[in-house]
Amino acid sequence: MNDQSLDKLIEALLEGDQARAVAEASILRNASIDNEVLINQGIEKAMGLLDTKCTLEQFNLLEIMLVGRAVMGVIKTLYPDFPPIATRGTAVIASLEGDVHDLGKNIVKTIMSAKGYRVVDCGKDCPVEKLVDAAVREGAVIIAISGLITSIVPLVRQVVPLARTRGVTKVKVLAGGAALKQATADLLNVDYVADSVFDGIRFLELPREEIR
């Protein structure tokens, strides 16, 4: 396979053009290119380029949403009946009780799914207990919390201690969102405060270690 044969797919994905990305993926499949190649060398490459773009320039939710939608559209085309098996582990995600904003959370969910994580969405206005219960039930290796209001800070601090009492010790806890980004990981009692979804994913891809 020519290295350039996926360029049009990657370009369409980066432009957030779902219709064109799906069309390009269909053309490549008809040319007998494996789904695995399309995922690993097409979608993965596009996500990597988006990551670089978000690191170098100021990212905005609109562009990330459009790329995320295009990626999910291609994945649905490649796997119409069953989604591909998530290989990078399970994440549970929520906006905590009192916080009803979920735009940021939904974007994180889309991008993490596109990157190969299985994401269990506990929704917005979610009690800490419900989030930790979901982490236990689903065997999560990641708990991700999105927050747009400062009043949830005390709730964020409860997540790690509650997870410990429930025997969850090998989970990484991440926080992000406009309000939580104002705080340090120590203040929130989490492993990492992510500046963006890609910053969070980079942290997750570091070697796994036990919860503090």
Place this chain on the structure above:
Amino acid sequence: MNSLDRIQAALSFGKPDRVPVIAQVFGHAAVLSDVSLGAYVRDGELLANCQLKALSRYGYDAVFALMDSGVETEAVGSSLTYRTDMYPYVEQYAIADAREVDKFSMPDPRRSGRMPEVLKAAQVLRRELQDEVLIVGCVLGPMTLAMQLMGPEKTLFLAADEPDLFAGVLDFALEVAVSFGLAQIEAGAHLPLVFDPSASPAVIPPQFFREFVLPRTKRLFSALKSGGSFANWLHIAGPAEAIFPFYPEAGVDIANFDYCIDPLRARQILPRTCLDGNIKPLSFVEATPNDIAEDSASLLELFSPHGGLILSSGCEIPLEAKTENVVAMVRAPHARS
């Protein structure tokens, strides 16, 4: 000098007796008065009384006839959920299909939803404070109101997929903002703050702002100024630096700048626009009065020869802010005068 004179001096880069300070105390005023937020955002008189008590407690230069970001969308037809201890939020968005935006009638600020209560708050505050303290109302900017009318994801996808339809929703939002803003001025507000966090470059690219939001913000400010607004105050929180260069064209007199923006950079980009900011909101909860005093002193020092500063938080003072931290910011300019 009274507060209005002081703010006027900051606006014109003159010499106020001290730098004006506006703590963005909205729902925190309810917490101070031991009133539930659910009641505060539904009763204009109660809101005004809480604001007056907060003013008396802190002694800053502006009060706010401001409820929450659900007032306009509720008046158009969205259903909101109210709770005792948090701001209401949209349960069901008014506009399900952007093609139907023409069928929606404009809300009447004197009759629709809680708009009359906002007007009542402005009226009570003006009656009590006259022209001594700045009375600030609030309208949502077109981008934020569009999202509140349709839901954020739907609005953003519409903007990308069907820009003409999206522009129709923005135009409707603009009309609502003009009508509500003018009614607030008539009721007693010196100015309606234009709150448009969804227009931040964190949400939409700057070129999108320039194409869709800027022309409508310009029209909004032009209408408000013609209606007697004391000044045009634009509040876009977050990393808004990339759109600052558009502010003079939009007619912005006061630009909010959030904690994540370098004050010096903001001043360089907007050398003749009065800036309000930019103490980190979370610091009012987590830091000490000394920390706040130091941050305030740095800002005051930085703007000292130049002028054009209203000392403030980068965004809303959190509901759970420590009072001593708000006091520390309010006192900071007094210490230098």
